[in-house]
Amino acid sequence: MHRPGPAPRPRPPVEAPPRELVPLDRAEALRLLGGAPFGRIVFTVRALPAIRPVNHLLVDDTVVIRTHEGAALTAAALGDEDIGVVVAYEADAIDPVTRLGWSVVVTGFARPVTDPARLARYRALLSPWVNGSMDHMVAIQPDLVAGYRLAAGTAAAS
Numbered sequence: 001m002h003r004p005g006p007a008p009r010p011r012p013p014v015e016a017p018p019r020e021l022v023p024l025d026r027a028e029a030l031r032l033l034g035g036a037p038f039g040r041i042v043f044t045v046r047a048l049p050a051i052r053p054v055n056h057l058l059v060d061d062t063v064v065i066r067t068h069e070g071a072a073l074t075a076a077a078l079g080d081e082d083i084g085v086v087v088a089y090e091a092d093a094i095d096p097v098t099r100l101g102w103s104v105v106v107t108g109f110a111r112p113v114t115d116p117a118r119l120a121r122y123r124a125l126l127s128p129w130v131n132g133s134m135d136h137m138v139a140i141q142p143d144l145v146a147g148y149r150l151a152a153g154t155a156a157a158s
Contacts, residue, residue, distance in 0.1 A: 019099060020153035029104045029147025034058035039091030041065060057126040063089050063106060063140040066128045084109035089140055094150060102149045106142035113137035
């Protein structure tokens with residue numbers, strides 16, 4: 001029988017200098033997203049939100065991820081190939097010590113990639129991180145792009 005170890009000790013509060021939330025324009029947000037190694041896809045399963053960590057590729061401002069035959073996202077996207085399914089995709093890079101970094105969320109329709117040439121191109125560019133057959137591709141056209149940088153702020157005057 002597996003016995004869990006002791007619960008982690010809570011970290012003492014760290015006095016951090018003020019931070020500023022700086023909005024990013026679409027181009028900068030997509031550039032940062034394209035350089036991130038992975039993100040989180042948010043979609044709906046039985047009317048509830050589901051979140052999965054995945055690696056991605058950004059091609060011509062389209063987020064592309066690999067999935068497998070039985071994946072809930074694959075089933076959702078295949079449900080209506082013409083319209084697709086509404087999803088959100090989030091990636092970030094925030095330093096836990098300095099608490100500086102960025103976060104980007106794109107929202108749009110996810111559709112299965114069915115064109116053989118696009119499938120071959122994406123498969124050559126995006127290696128899956130998990131074992132198993134990851135032969136399906138889903139493309140997310142970002143209709144909404146929201147990006148923010150957490151930057152060092154200035155202390156408020158007392």
